[in-house]
Amino acid sequence: MRDGSIPPGWSYNPSRCSERLILVLLALAGFGIALYLSLYQLAVFSTVWEPFFGAGSQNVLHSQLMRALPIPDSALGALGYLIEAVLGWAGGNERWRVQPWLVIFYGLTVASLAFVSIVLVIFQSAFLNAWCTLCLASAAISINLVGPVMDEVLASLQHLKREFTRGDFLWRAFWGLKPNVAANH
Amino acid sequence: MLPRIINLILGLWLMAAPAVLGYGGAARGNDRIAGPLAVSCAIIAAWEITRALRILNAVVAIWLLIAPWLLAFSGIEILNSTLVGFLLLGCALVRGYVRHSFGGGWRSLWEPGLRGSSTNDQ
Numbered sequence: 001m002r003d004g005s006i007p008p009g010w011s012y013n014p015s016r017c018s019e020r021l022i023l024v025l026l027a028l029a030g031f032g033i034a035l036y037l038s039l040y041q042l043a044v045f046s047t048v049w050e051p052f053f054g055a056g057s058q059n060v061l062h063s064q065l066m067r068a069l070p071i072p073d074s075a076l077g078a079l080g081y082l083i084e085a086v087l088g089w090a091g092g093n094e095r096w097r098v099q100p101w102l103v104i105f106y107g108l109t110v111a112s113l114a115f116v117s118i119v120l121v122i123f124q125s126a127f128l129n130a131w132c133t134l135c136l137a138s139a140a141i142s143i144n145l146v147g148p149v150m151d152e153v154l155a156s157l158q159h160l161k162r163e164f165t166r167g168d169f170l171w172r173a174f175w176g177l178k179p180n181v182a183a184n185h
Numbered sequence: 186m187l188p189r190i191i192n193l194i195l196g197l198w199l200m201a202a203p204a205v206l207g208y209g210g211a212a213r214g215n216d217r218i219a220g221p222l223a224v225s226c227a228i229i230a231a232w233e234i235t236r237a238l239r240i241l242n243a244v245v246a247i248w249l250l251i252a253p254w255l256l257a258f259s260g261i262e263i264l265n266s267t268l269v270g271f272l273l274l275g276c277a278l279v280r281g282y283v284r285h286s287f288g289g290g291w292r293s294l295w296e297p298g299l300r301g302s303s304t305n306d307q
Contacts (some may be wrong), residue, residue, distance in 0.1 A: 009288030118225045125200055126217040143225050147232025151287065154234060158288050 005094045006102045007155040008162075014151035015103070020088050023148055027085040030141040033134050034078035037061060041072035053131040060124045060132035073120070079137060080113045084145065096155035099176045107153035110145050117142040188276035189231040192242055195273050196223030202265055212262035215252050219245050223273060235284055239277045246274035 005013045017055065040048040041061055050057035066073045087106035091099045117139035124130055163173035199220030203213035223245050230239040249270030253263040289296065 007288050009286060010283045101218075114225075114229075118221060121221040121225075122218050123219055129217075133246050140228075143228050146229045147235045151230070151234040154287060154291060154294075157294055161294055 007158060008095060010155065013093065013096075014155045015091070015093055017093060019148065023145060024085050025090055026141055026145060027081050030138055031078055031081035033082055033138045033141075034074045037074035037134055037138070038072045038078055041066070041074055048134070050133055052133050056079075056130040057132040057134065058130055059130035060135055063124075063128055063130075065123055066120075072077055074138075077113070077116075079095060080109065080116075081142075084110055084113065088149075096152050097159050097176075100156040100177065101174050103152050103156040104174075106148055110142070110149045113142045114146045119162040186231060186281065188279040188281055190217070192217065192227035192239075192273055192276045193224055193231075195269050195276075196220045196225075196227060198210075199223060199269060205240045206261050206265065210264050211256040212253075212258045212266070215256060218264070219249055219252075226277075227278065233283045234287060236280065237291070239280070242277035243274055246270045246277055 005015070007014070036045075036050070039045055048057045048061060061074075062126060068075070069090050084106070087102060087109060091102050096103055121136065121139045124135065160170060160173050197220065199216040202220075203209065204223045223242055226238050226242040226245065230237070230242070247270070249266045252258070253266050258266060264296055
């Protein structure tokens with residue numbers, strides 16, 4: 001690994017592709033689960049796989065909150081996972097420095113999906129008194145993604161602060177528009 | 186890692202406890218909100234970069250210690266909430282081993298001046 005790919009003061013490169021590949025696969029697994037649940041909510045499938053909690057999945061997936069929006073909540077979840085997979089995949093080994101905007105949008109997506117997941121789990125456990133295995137699995141994936149994604153976000157924010165302190169425009173650094181960064185490649 | 190695993194199990198236990206021990210009402214609602222929160226914080230704090238979130242579990246734990254008296258729990262509900270509260274608090278206060286360095290961490294973002302050119306900062 002080239003020295004420039006590791007952020008100053010770090011012991012590893014948070015944007016390294018080996019770590020990101022696992023996160024992309026996790027996001028794709030979440031996408032698969034959410035897609036399956038949304039097809040059930042759209043009545044494409046008449047039953048839903050539920051090994052542990054009996055009618056729990058049906059109660060959760062047909063509850064009012066889950067159907068409050070014009071499209072099923074799991075369809076939004078599927079879209080979120082797909083965006084996560086794309087944003088996790090895009091860019092190279094040094095994207096924490098070259099494409100801070102990409103990393104920061106990625107972090108915001110992951111954080112908001114995890115937040116919504118926690119709210120939905122609390123909703124089903126405390127207010128519906130029902131459990132849905134696949135919903136819990138999907139929530140576990142989105143909560144699990146937060147930790148491994150935030151290191152890249154911190155590296156990008158530190159990079160922006162360094163560029164800003166050196167007198168660069170924050171806006172240009174955010175979009176990776178610094179000419180000498182491109183020249184270093 | 187062990188404190189986070191214990192807190193994860195404690196959170197899962199809170200979610201299951203109303204059914205296992207057979208209680209309802211305010212205690213059930215309370216534990217089924219605190220449980221998912223404890224699990225989520227434990228998972229996120231398992232990662233070194235977001236270890237600071239363990240403090241949120243200390244907040245959840247303190248709530249579990251005072252909730253029985255505010256929400257009028259009885260018998261086994263008080264015992265369970267207090268016991269889980271103490272264990273959760275104890276584990277949340279353990280920072281644990283941090284192997285990597287992160288160029289000064291999140292703190293570096295609001296500390297004045299340039300940082301990160303040296304490699305010996307935590």
